[in-house]
Amino acid sequence: MKNISGSLRFGGLPGIGWLLGVGMAFAQPAPTPGIPLAINDLSAFKSPASNWRIAGNARADLAKANTIAADKGTGVLVNVPVPPKGGQTQYGQQFNLLTNLEHGDIDLELDYMMAKGSNSGVYLQGRYEVQLFDSWDVKSPRVVDNGSIYERWDDKRPDGQKGYEGHPARQNASRAPGLWQHLKISFQAPRFNAQGQKTENARMIRVELNGVTIHEDVELTGPTRAAAFEDEKASGPLMLQGDHGAVAFRNIRYVNYDKPRPELLNLKYAIYKGKYEKEPEYDKTAPESEGPTTVLSSSVSKIPNEFLIRYTGTLRVAEPGEYRFNLGVPGGGGLLKINNQQVIAPGEWNATGKTTLPKGDLPFELLYAKFVDWVQPGLGLAVAGPGVREFVISDKNGGEGETVDPILVETPTNTLLRSFMDLPGVSDAKGKTIRVTHGISVGSPTQVHYTYDLDKGAIVQVWRGQFLDATPMWHDRGDGSSRPMGMVQRMGTPLLFLTRLASPLTNWLADTTGSGFRPRGYVLDSEDRPTFRYESHGASVEDKIRVLNEGQGLQREVTIANAPADLYARLASGVTINAMENGMYLIDGEQYVRVDDLGGAKPTVRTVGNRQELIVPVKGKVVYSILF
Template identity: 40%
Template sequence: MNLNVLKFRTTAFLWLFGTALAFGQELTDLPEVNLNELSSFSSPPKTWTTASQVIANLKADHSLKTSTGTGILVANPEKKSQHADLFTKAVHGDMILELDYLMAKGSNSGIYLQGNYEIQLKDSWGVTNPTSADNGGIYERWDETKPDGQKGYGGYAPRQNASMAPGLWQHLKIAFQAPRFSTSGTKTANARILSVVLNGVVIHDNVELFGPTRGAVGQEKALGSLRFQGDHGPVAFKNIRISRLPAELLSDGQKEKAGADPIYIDAATNTMIRSFVDVQPGLRVVHAISVGSPKQVHYSYDLDNGLLLHGWHGDFIDATPMWDGRGNGTSRPRGAVTSFTSKLIPAVAQLNNSGAAWPVDSTGTGFRTKGYVMDNEDRPEFKYNIYGSQVTDAIKAKEDGKGLVRTISIDKALPNLYVLLANASSIQELSPGLYLVNGQAFYLELDESTAKPLIRDVEGRKELIILLGSKLKYQLSF
């Protein structure tokens, strides 16, 4: 090896090693941040605690109710404070950060990579045109010397709004490439957000950061603490995991184009597409319809079972698997998906009693799909026959774009006819008629005039069932 090259590599290693020693342990040596207590953080403010469960109040801003325990990191400031942010003792350079977080209604927070580059966390539920100040945005830079109205600049809005409702757990994964410096300390390359994936949706891809965002702690550096903002409102975190950035993900600014051009379907108006739909690996619905709304809340429906499969916020459909080349007949959601079922079973069934097992198929029920009719806004209302009666199933986007309203009606009431509202890992009643479902994945709220449903245990899971009179109406918020 050339002696000058060896000397350079040795000097660079010693400089980086010395920097790491000055700051302490690197976060990439800690695969999971301990949330049983706060020892991983430097002088944690009193506004930060641990909890075993966190519940948001959907009707009150900045309200989180916590249960005593560990495993969840919670910031619950009573008012804005200048000294409420939380910093890890360990530092990081390149890394992959993965975590779950939960927002209070109307709340605002952020994650600062190396203390300097903010990924915004915010209750942006239902926002149709997100900016860099919305959930998942790369926050803007700031220059006080510029004229009013121009001080903020250089932020990056998420590609689409993949946000969930307050009080629901959201998943975030960030691949970060730290800035590069010469042995003399001169910056030679800007930091990069290689990717941000929010709730399964890529919202940023290979974004160069030309400097710290607003609120940064100081100058850019090779290593810095991970910082959690805690001065703008209640927020909770769990499952914080850090791993090393694989060398193959490092970017020099070039991005190769891979695969075929995608075939996207938007929903500028109320839109429908027929296709196969994969609910989960190995579970394909072959008679499915996906229904899109300009309010950016969409769903897929199983015609063979009268079953609502899943809903999502954001962009509508990726039809590439169906139409590229010979295709395989499937389409897939482009936004953040919330699943409403884990198996294909009838949505409505007649039971001998409330404890009877739910049928696994519609054999013997006289089930027959009758297609759908369109309402005056070109939204489908599905029809099917069962037990000699006709059911109308109308699923529509809420006016505020924050979920779905479902109305199931029958032309003649039948005894012991039940609707399966939910089959999930957990179902928790928050208040009369309001349920938190599947590990805080979505809310189900019944119309005030509806009879009380039954929560029952079935093979280690929970089922929420209710008698169907002439009509049943409820909302799904996610």
Template identity: 40%
Template sequence: MHRYFSCFLLGLCLPMLTAAAQPNELPSTAINLQNMNDFRPTGSNWKIVGDVFYDFNKTGKGSTKAGTGILVNDPSGKSKDQLFTKMEHGDIELELDFMMDKGSNSGIYLQGRYELQLLDSWGVKTPGAHDCGAIYERWDESRPEGQKGYQGHPPTQNVSKAPGLWQHYKIVFRAPRFNEKGEKIANARFLKVIQNGVTIHENIEVTGPTRGPALPDEKPTGPLVIQGDHGPVAFRNIRYKAYGIEPVTLTNLKLNAYEGKFASVADFNALTPKREMDISVLAHQAPGSRDKFGGRITGTIHIPRSGQYLLNLNLRWIPAETNPANPNGAGELSIANKPILSISGKDGGMASALVNLEAGDHPITLAYYKNFGLWYARSNDILLGIEGPGVQYTTLNQVIRAEDPVGEISVMARNEPVMQRGFINHHGVKHTHTISVGEPDLVNYTVDLQKGEFLQIWRGDFLETTPMWYGRGETQLGVPMGSVIELSGKPSLALLADQNAAWPDSNVTYNNLGYDIDKAGRPVFKYKLGAVNVQESLASTDDGRKLSHTFTVTGDQPLWCRVAEGRDITELPNGLYAINDKQYFIELPDKQKPVIRSTAQNTKELLLPVKATNNSGTVTYSIVW
């Protein structure tokens, strides 16, 4: 829940927000894809279109439709130019969607010098330094044969999708640093690269330009450059945040510490602090009670540039799930004696605010209290993050702790299918009776056994179980380690009077009968829908590129299978169906024609009838992603 009020700081208006579910972000700057005006003049291989189709079965058979919003490269003619942005950057956070043609190759050069690889790496089990997501190698012709390429960095795992599907990159890049003489004093770094929701690089140093740079030297700034001479590729939603090098800082921190239980931070005004001390990090570091205390931290915040800033505050001893009738703490943040944001503790320990701040140094005050501790929210640290014009999101004076040595506890599917029962989050809701199945070829899925719902699929490593198995457990959740696609979560089968009847949110006649294990080690789920017996199975096929989903039913009732639901469902020229704006494909056997219909929620559904012969029927389809 958010609450707003207006106040004034340094002559500028401040909206105040209370506890947010997660940290907010300032908007990015978009590169205009209505025309080519944000790019330097280039060859005819680059153009703006409204839609693009690449067939994952056939190389070079793509097609486009007129319109705007998508940037495509078609190097099939004489022109094979690189594409340069007019914008030049130093430190940058870049996000974009991209789509590969079958067998295609391209790359994004940060500052025109440091390449993040684009490649059709669909189905590759062990990615190398040339695969999609790799930070490409450097090259030196003077080195021995076979060693000319060096310092390439493969992605930690391959989460690349099929050609013809939209994929996503988020890149956080730190430019090289130079002194007053122009001499390089620090190398460039890819601070983080996220592909399709999975972190594939973190804090990777690049000692110089990678192979084939558009600009072979190193400078503080440079344009984005997209490779145009290797193969067809498409882009959309290109946006960025460019940063300077002067940070926001928090200095001269002093803590007044109180002990006891409090109803409001205003209670401190009538009290003498138990301790007064200098601190360097944001945490309640005073000796005394760990669970019944209050504090008022004062200091100086330095703002490098005037403009709108976003602040996120998190009192970490207040959990996201808390009893609003009995919160265990609260807090308030002020700058220049004007309130910026508050946390009541009734709906969690996080809050965010957008504020207009002038450049310079300003006094800051953070008051807080904690009335009791919770075993699953043990930390007494405080997180204060800030982002603003030319300022990358920074967590100020954060505590770095090393006393907890626990590492990742994970389950991997190495040589045979692996099953893990437990809790899973799906669309923000905790499902407590799930089974997740991982295949050795990096295809995974989750089913809710209590409700008979197909919840999610993901490509990549299987499951992290640290929140389930370490200590008493925290959230108790299993966390997929690969790139997740959350499905709608409704029943896959239902008894419908006809094809126009609304799909139910749940099957009241669903009766779970457990599951068997087939010869390959995969589960075969058994249940009844009324008088109909169902066996449901899923299996990785085509060397991990597809997931086959099969239902075998026994009974004589009008069953339908809901294959997919999404914002849109589009039949493609190759006979497949694209779901959710090419998030994944559905492949039907024998060119079977489904029913595609609209719902009351403005979504689309793809249905197949379960055709029974001699009281028995089978429905099969494949998910391709």
């Protein structure tokens, strides 16, 4: 036996993503960071009004409505509301900001900050609005709330029906006013024929707010209310609303998709019966069937298992550059070659590869070897490249195999769940993602939740929105872990909440060695809310965590009996910790810590390596709030 590229072997075990039925990555294209929109001055915008200015940073006070302070510098775009005229608030398109950039299909990514009670919006093509709003304390989003797709409007319709076709965000993934929020949008422009007639409506393919998907494949039949234009076109500028409230923007990046897609031509297939772990000698092996086809699909084979499909043909590339490919071949293995170069090597059921392609008609070859009998066959191939958004070039129903219904935990009442908890973005000394092995997640009907590390007496993450996806924990054999479903704020590397320090400069203990830490479980109050108990450094500790009014965060009350004189509590850590007024601290621009009652002790912000910590000597009680 011989093969084309040495000792090729198909197959490999499926990854956990496959087992959980999430399908292929191409099923929901995610925005990709691209070209930055310069914010060194206002030259990227058309005729900016005086309410817009360039700053080095922006700050908003939780207690001051519709107010943003701007620091000197560049890189941040700030809208300061126009003062009322004649006692009336001024509205109008002249206060909005339109880019010189014109776009059709686009991926957009940006950070923004809302002032208390503020209102703004991002309009794709100046026509279709994703709402920006201070929705901090909202439980069930409406079309006016943060991240929602705003409604259309028609004054000719009856009262109560003038607004229509709005799309509320799936859940409230908002942060508090004054904190930076992150928005990602994948937008598809409307399509028109040669006569200028619309043939397809615009779509929000995907919208993410603070890491949470809040919209998928939403069709837009026309411009939303207060758009800059009433008509629809193939391209238009971005618009940032500036006549409704104080808001700041930074890190605006985009990818314009304006190049023609690659095409598959002259496709032929050949099907070989048998269990192939490497390629056959095609000139010595007769196929079961063969012929021309117009689409890549596993359905050309009528054999349910143990077969090899070989596709050959031409890939026509109109735009040269680097292309990425995503191949799904459940129950076996696959191989992709383009221009006589191997792009995806045999291996896992889901595999990716990239290559630089010239313009022209290029040889194309794809193999799918199927030999795992308990998996349905499927074949999916997606392509993305310069100016080309990722799209499925194969049969759109192929490559995703059998799906699994997710196992979701809701919180109609206060709810506790023990599980492993991975902390993406939080790594150990070897760069491996930290897994909390004795975590307990506590959910509330107010949709504010947290995970507590029973091994360290530490809050490791807080989040707003839906509670837990327990699919990886309970499906099939499971791996014991669950995942938060809302807007997550992680607290960094889990460390003991309490430790003894010879001085305020002593390093915090990295583990429980020498601490005498002993968990003592928890007790539930009449509303099933836990108070955790443990011993540490000879002290007895009760740790009570409760949701604040209107779901604005959590208050933590830690009572310590028999505390040694040199015992300290660690309230927060981050790259930057900035002291504010009234006992407030801003942590990395992403959360607030409010000091409520420290028994007369004074907190200290100290620098350890390249990070900062907010610590306080223990005087019997530590009460503080996490606002996010």
